[in-house]
Amino acid sequence: xxxxxxxxxxxxxxxxxxxxxxxxxxxxxxxxxxxxxxxxxxxxxxxxxxxxxxxxxxxxxxxxxxxxxxxxxxxxxxxxxxxxxxxxxxxxxxxxxxxxxxxxxxxxxxxxxxxxxxxxxxxxxxxxxxxxxxxxxxxxxxxxxxxxxxxxxxxxxxxxxxxxxxxxxxxxxxxxxxxxxxxxxxxxxxxxxxxxxxxxxxxxxxxxxxxxxxxxxxxxxxxxxxxxxxxxxxxxxxxxxxxxxxxxxxxxxxxxxxxxxxxxxxxxxxxxxxxxxxxxxxxxxxxxxxxxxxxxxxxxxxxxxxxxxxxxxxxxxxxxxx
Amino acid sequence: xxxxxxxxxxxxxxxxxxxxxxxxxxxxxxxxxxxxxxxxxxxxxxxxxxxxxxxxxxxxxxxxxxxxxxxxxxxxxxxxxxxxxxxxxxxxxxxxxxxxxxxxxxxxxxxxxxxxxxxxxxxxxxxxxxxxxxxxxxxxxxxxxxxxxxxxxxxxxxxxxxxxxxxxxxxxxxxxxxxxxxxxxxxxxxxxxxxxxxxxxxxxxxxxxxxxxxxxxxxxxxxxxxxxxxxxxxxxxxxxxxxxxxxxxxxxxxxxxxxxxxxxxxxxxxxxxxxxxxxxxxxxxxxxxxxxxxxxxxxxxxxxxxxxxxxxxxxxxxxxxxxxxxxxxxxxxxxxxxxxxxxxxxxxxxxxxxxxxxxxxxxxx
Numbered sequence: 275x276x277x278x279x280x281x282x283x284x285x286x287x288x289x290x291x292x293x294x295x296x297x298x299x300x301x302x303x304x305x306x307x308x309x310x311x312x313x314x315x316x317x318x319x320x321x322x323x324x325x326x327x328x329x330x331x332x333x334x335x336x337x338x339x340x341x342x343x344x345x346x347x348x349x350x351x352x353x354x355x356x357x358x359x360x361x362x363x364x365x366x367x368x369x370x371x372x373x374x375x376x377x378x379x380x381x382x383x384x385x386x387x388x389x390x391x392x393x394x395x396x397x398x399x400x401x402x403x404x405x406x407x408x409x410x411x412x413x414x415x416x417x418x419x420x421x422x423x424x425x426x427x428x429x430x431x432x433x434x435x436x437x438x439x440x441x442x443x444x445x446x447x448x449x450x451x452x453x454x455x456x457x458x459x460x461x462x463x464x465x466x467x468x469x470x471x472x473x474x475x476x477x478x479x480x481x482x483x484x485x486x487x488x489x490x491x492x493x494x495x496x497x498x499x500x501x502x503x504x505x506x507x508x509x510x511x512x513x514x515x516x517x518x519x520x521x522x523x524x525x526x527x528x529x530x531x532x533x534x535x536x537x538x539x540x541x542x543x544x545x546x547x548x549x550x551x552x553x554x555x556x557x558x559x560x561x562x563x564x565x566x567x568x569x570x571x572x573x574x575x576x577x578x579x580x581x582x583x584x585x586x587x588x589x590x591x592x593x594x595x596x
Numbered sequence: 597x598x599x600x601x602x603x604x605x606x607x608x609x610x611x612x613x614x615x616x617x618x619x620x621x622x623x624x625x626x627x628x629x630x631x632x633x634x635x636x637x638x639x640x641x642x643x644x645x646x647x648x649x650x651x652x653x654x655x656x657x658x659x660x661x662x663x664x665x666x667x668x669x670x671x672x673x674x675x676x677x678x679x680x681x682x683x684x685x686x687x688x689x690x691x692x693x694x695x696x697x698x699x700x701x702x703x704x705x706x707x708x709x710x711x712x713x714x715x716x717x718x719x720x721x722x723x724x725x726x727x728x729x730x731x732x733x734x735x736x737x738x739x740x741x742x743x744x745x746x747x748x749x750x751x752x753x754x755x756x757x758x759x760x761x762x763x764x765x766x767x768x769x770x771x772x773x774x775x776x777x778x779x780x781x782x783x784x785x786x787x788x789x790x791x792x793x794x795x796x797x798x799x800x801x802x803x804x805x806x807x808x809x810x811x812x813x814x815x816x817x818x819x820x821x822x823x824x825x826x827x828x829x830x831x832x833x834x835x836x837x838x839x840x841x842x843x844x845x846x847x848x849x850x851x852x853x854x855x856x857x858x859x860x861x862x863x864x865x866x867x868x869x870x871x872x873x874x875x876x877x878x879x880x881x882x883x884x885x886x887x888x889x890x891x892x893x894x895x896x897x898x899x900x901x902x903x904x905x906x907x908x909x910x911x912x913x914x915x916x917x918x919x920x921x922x923x924x925x926x927x928x929x930x931x932x933x934x935x936x937x938x939x940x941x942x943x944x945x946x947x948x949x950x951x952x953x954x955x956x957x958x959x960x961x
Contacts, residue, residue, distance in 0.1 A: 575742075
């Protein structure tokens with residue numbers, strides 16, 4: 275494998291890791307606040323449909339982005355209603371919302387466009403376009419680092435950089451702000467937070483809403499940047515891979531970046547089986563590459579690579595003592 | 597909060613959840629410019645209006661009874677098995693290997709062996725998540741989700757190997773004619789009702805038998821009692837000398853086995869070869885069926901009938917109207933949401949209404 279091929283793979287790694295990163299950080303806020311969310315997939319799907327439909331109808335990718343976030347936020351609030359207000363089973367709620375999103379996106383897309391549950395191809399201002407970072411052209415001829423900067427780091431859509439910027443931001447919010455401290459506390463010991471006079475319900479709804487916004491970004495990126503439009507089930511399990519990455523990263527923002535890049539890398543090489551065949555001395559079946567993120571997550575869950583300990587109050591509804 | 601009387605809990609709560617799901621579904625249909633009444637008419641006519649329609653409804657119901665029972669057994673042990681989909685697909689592999697490996701003299705022998713093979717493969721796929729939960733505390737929901745994806749990838753790989761030379765589509769060879777299961781239209785007596793070929797087959801009776809077996813196991817045996825005790829309170833069960841490792845393993849192996857057995861219905865009874873994604877989401881519908889059926893085999897059978905109707909009716913919608921077939925996934929999601937996640941809301945609503953009625957009655961006398 276030559277350097278040019280490596281750069282191609284790294285470039286698509288970053289592109290494919292972005293929706294995972296948005297969704298993974300989305301899950302991070304929710305789960306750190308004690309609300310399990312296996313409905314990341316459904317929220318991404320709803321956002322993908324919403325953003326593609328509105329971007330097509332208005333011709334503005336920004337309006338599409340807002341519509342995608344709104345759609346995802348709606349699903350997040352239903353999850354909050356079920357999990358926080360009515361103290362229902364958070365896992366079942368997530369499963370239900372995934373099905374709901376899977377069906378309703380096709381129904382709405384079909385009703386709007388009559389194209390077999392897809393939206394029309396997005397063109398022009400209805401899509402995000404690549405951004406060339408400063409000096410990308412000037413440093414291109416610098417050996418090794420030049421092409422790396424020019425091809426891998428520069429030339430992505432805006433949302434890729436937003437996702438990357440969200441990693442340190444999330445770390446700062448969770449580790450260095452009062453809101454972050456309370457958010458983490460409500461996921462470990464909600465009774466203590468309640469005793470301190472801070473609203474458990476309010477904090478958890480805030481966390482669920484952040485999850486909604488970030489899943490909205492993930493879905494909008496899928497439909498308006500990575501691809502040009504919405505198709506049925508287009509997220510293809512990415513919400514679950516993001517969940518896997520979250521566990522792999524042991525619920526920490528910086529580690530989440532590496533986990534998502536790793537899983538994005540697997541997706542990138544699964545698309546380039548010719549490269550895998552050239553590098554690995556034996557034949558690696560493509561399905562094995564597809565399954566690798568899931569297999570790794572199971573190994574992590576089994577506690578063979580350090581122990582993944584979820585937030586202590588995760589999944590348990592908080593009942594105020596009377 | 598007042599406690600609900602048992603009859604309200606068993607009958608009214610699922611019924612009200614169902615009505616709420618139906619109302620939202622109707623609103624969804626209205627909002628995309630369709631008529632809910634017309635849609636319902638097409639569904640009833642297509643799924644229940646003829647023996648032919650019933651033949652499909654019962655075919656789907658058969659699969660859902662298996663997967664619903666699978667989720668039920670795990671639920672009673674306090675475990676949420678979302679892995680029914682992967683376990684059913686592995687069960688399909690078991691069925692295919694049994695049917696293709698030996699020259700079977702008669703379908704009855706093949707059915708017995710295939711059921712066993714399906715159950716073994718399904719149980720084997722549930723075993724690793726079960727072991728990881730029991731020994732290392734890895735959350736069973738996450739591991740079973742991961743195993744669904746691993747199963748899907750594994751079957752892509754296996755079917756590529758199992759595919760006869762010269763065949764393009766990823767599927768196993770067709771099973772020999774002799775292992776074909778009798779469908780309801782060729783069974784003497786029933787063929788008077790079912791005059792056209794239908795996919796519903798003898799597996800239906802196997803499914804009903806398994807419902808009885810699961811009921812007897814859960815409520816009439818020592819291990820069933822232990823499973824239910826463990827599910828109610830792990831600490832109390834542990835104190836009573838019940839081994840958590842044993843219970844988690846047994847409950848999950850039974851659950852995986854039941855999910856795997858569903859493949860007898862679709863792989864052996866209908867497709868007659870193993871296809872990619874053979875279970876087509878039936879593993880997930882088991883969750884809705886178990887929740888709707890209040891985790892009781894009788895309820896599961898009734899809920900499976902309801903979902904059989906929904907699936908056949910949904911297919912008819914896709915055929916005869918401009919409503920996409922995905923409508924049935926919307927209804928499925930709503931049923932799971934209302935029966936599984938928002939049941940507290942339904943209960944609170946009901947308690948208030950019943951309390952109101954009671955106080956009025958007292959006021960009159």
